[in-house]
Amino acid sequence: MAFTGRPIRIAGASGSASDRRHAIAEFARHHPTDPVDVIIADFMSEFNMATAAGRRVDQADAAAGASPAYDLSFLEALEPALGDLAKYGIKLAVNAGVTDTKGLYEVVMKMVEAKGLDLKVAWVSGDEVLPAIQQSLADGKSEFRNIYTGEKLAGWSFEPIYAQCYLGGLGIAAALAEGADIVLCGRVSDASPVIGAAYWYHGWQRHELDKLANAFVAGHLIECSNYVCGGNFTGFKELEHGGDGWANIGYPIAEISAEGDVVITKQAHATGGTVTVDTCTSQLLYEIQGPWYYNSDVTAVLDGIHFEQRGINRVAVHGVRSGPPPPTTKVGITARGGFQAEAWWFLTGLDTEAKARMLEVQIRRLLAPFSDRFTSLKFDLLGSSLSDAPDQNRATVPFRIVVQAKRAEDLAPTRFLKPITDNIMQGYPGATFHLDLRQGFPRAIFEYYVTLLPQSAVQHRVHLPWKPTAKTQVLDIAPPPATKTYSAQQPSQSVTTTDKPVNIKNDFGPTVRGPLGWIVHARSGDKGSDANCGFWVRHRDEYLWLRSLLSVNTARQLLGGSHPGMEIDRFELPGLQAVHFLFKNHLDRGVGVTTTVDFLGKNVAEYLRSRHVDLPVRFLNRGKL
Incomplete structure (x- = not known):
């Protein structure tokens, strides 16, 4: 059922598992003076997809001490917000399930029940697709080429342990339409919660692609939380003074009308940062790979996009065009990639490059008895010493040694860390290694292979456990009825096109x-x-x-x-x-x-x-x- 009279206001309260934890509770607490309809929060990245896949498989193998495969930081953010979410009727949609969304649902329900709250919690499944990949590969339906390297999955030198696809937002929309207060997801795309929220709120239909494309772009703008408000922004120096300055960059809000018009703003209460054409441009350019921007629900065409400053901390989005979604969705396949260890040295003052060369020659000789089992060994001087530095620290640069191998025992301290530290007495002038040696012990690393899977092969489902019967507790979300196959190569031009040749040195003055x-x-x-x-x-x-x-x-x-x-x-x-x-x-x-x-x-x-x-x-x- 569509709401009428005003745009939906969607708050972006987290951009990663490493974000600050206060924003969900803060948005909910300030609802009387700065109301929002839905809070979305992103906790997933390609890194924690892969590492959580390892934890999920460890759980299945009953490995001792396996950590949860959902995001624990979300629980820290959720707990203080639950009371106000219930009090003000604010919806919440997150992808904090990572690789165990059902497990997260069970924990969240215990939290809700412990507080005596009447909150309906739904969860979304279908992103786990390794069986579908394996079956399709066995049937010869697809070679599952890597979209970055072009290699075939059958030729990959690693054994897949987990595969996770990117779901669209319509499962979230369906859950909200069925009365869910909280929707827990695994690997929906970063912008899908915003698409789903706007679709539900305004009663949109699947064929309204222009509206979906605008919601998609709005989702991209706010899914990284503070980035669109001045975080990770090359104009950061102008934000230092006024309000909280750099100390407390605020969180964004997307206002999306029934027609799909988008305005990006931020929290009304006192926080640092700002929303401007430049901060929006910064976030828009982040992670796109060409003018065609894909989601399972719609393709946004970005070559005509532009922003308009509508006032303090208010920026309107214009010029987004749309196309049908592709028939496929992106899949990340995880494999155990072996192990990695590191060691760091410090070089100070003069001749740092020569000192680095000396250290590398010595370390390579000491590691030679073991290095045939390394899959990678690299030496990097990170920076250069400041000339005539005002203090010793600013004259010091780190030197990093990083190694990878298939087995942990190949990076045992006797084969990596001890030979490196044993080098100190024959070392360069001032030879000093980092006393925190924890990175010198092997840690597991995970390979990540990206390919495409037909959306028709995905069993996208919404689970509504409060419903009275088993038949009504699960909704199937159909794949998009109309799709378009796009060229694997995005439009590209190696040089600009101008009416007349441009001379960089002469046409723009001195x-x-x-x-x-x-x-x-x-x-x-x-x-x-x-x-x-x-x-x-x-x-x-x-x-x-x-x-x-x-x-x-x-x-x-x-x-x-x-x-x-x-x-x-x-x-x-x-x-x-x-x-x-x-x-x-x-x-x-x-x-x-x-x-x-x-x-x-x-x-x-x-x-x-x-x-x-x-x-x-x-x-x-x-x-x-």
Whole structure:
């Protein structure tokens, strides 16, 4: 049944399992003065999907001491909020089930009953799809190619232990329509709770794709909580003063009308941060992989998107177009990838690169008797010593040694940690290793293989345990009735298209050499083994310069020599004054096993903004970022 008279207000109260815990309770407590209809919270990532898969399999194998495979931090956030959720009738939809949604349901029901509250709790299943993958593979229906590498699943050198697909939002909508107060999910897509909430509230239909696409974009904007309010934002320095400044960045609210119009705002009570065209642009560019943005319910077409500042902390979304959803949904397949260990040294003052070379030569010799069993061994000097540093700490840089192997015993202390620390007496001047040696002991790592599964093979179900009969306690959610198969290659252009050739050094006046980030914002993130990065400028006349400068070749040069043969996609978003790149396989095999310190790809943008290019002086005169 559709509500009338006003947009739905959906609060984004968590962006990961590592988010602060107070936002659900805070939104609920402030309902009388800042009402919201639904609170959504995201607790999943590709990293905790893979690690939770390991815990789930350990549970099934009755391994001693196996931890819960749902998200424990959600329970910390939920407990103080339950009373106000019930008092004010606020709905809650979360993906905190991770790989054990039924187990989370059982724990949440005990919490609700212990407080004597009348809250109906539903849970969604269907995301666990390893049997469907195995059956389809055996029947020869699909090769299940990796969408990042192109390899076939049958040729993967790891044994799958778990597979989880991304569900859409209509299961959540159905649960809310049946009276659920709390909807617990596993791997629904990050934006699906917002799609489901808006679909339920406004009584939308599946064919209303423009409305669904706008809700999808709204969900993407608020699913990372503080990011759209100034967290992880390259304009962070301007947020330092006023209100709570940096100390307490607030949480967002999406207002979605019955027609699908979207406004992004934030908590009305005193918090830091802000919602602006730039903070929205920052979050929009995060994690997208091209102009076609897929969800199980709809495809959002982003090349015409733009934002409008409607007032303080109010930004309207315009220009989103829609297409049918793809017939497939993304699947993450987890396998045990072996083990990893690390050791850290500190190098100070002069000649840090020579000291690092000396240490590497010595350590490689000491590890040689064992290294034939390593699957990876890498040495990285992280940074450079500040010249004429004002104190010793600022003249010190870390040196990281990371190793991987198939078996834990191949990384036993006698085969990795002890040889490394035993090197100290023959070491470089000032040789010092980190005394916290816990990372030097092997920890399990998980491989993550991403492929596609037909939505028709997914048994998407909603469980309504308060219903009177077994027949009414489970609802089946049908796959979308109309889909479209899209090209595996997103639209890409290696250079910009202009009416006349542009000379970067001459057409924009005098230039000086300096960091790209003095003028340009950027935002990056990870998707499987890929990293994306979007760049944008603040002023319209700067955009021709940006898109002329940032070709695929320039991006490759700015990245440096570590990935000379990398495939790079590029597309432009004129309404955002942005250029977006997708760096394919930049993160090796993904967040769970990559050996880079930037395992989430979030610092790709910060590195590229630090690279020097020719900057027009007239743009710099407006003030540096």
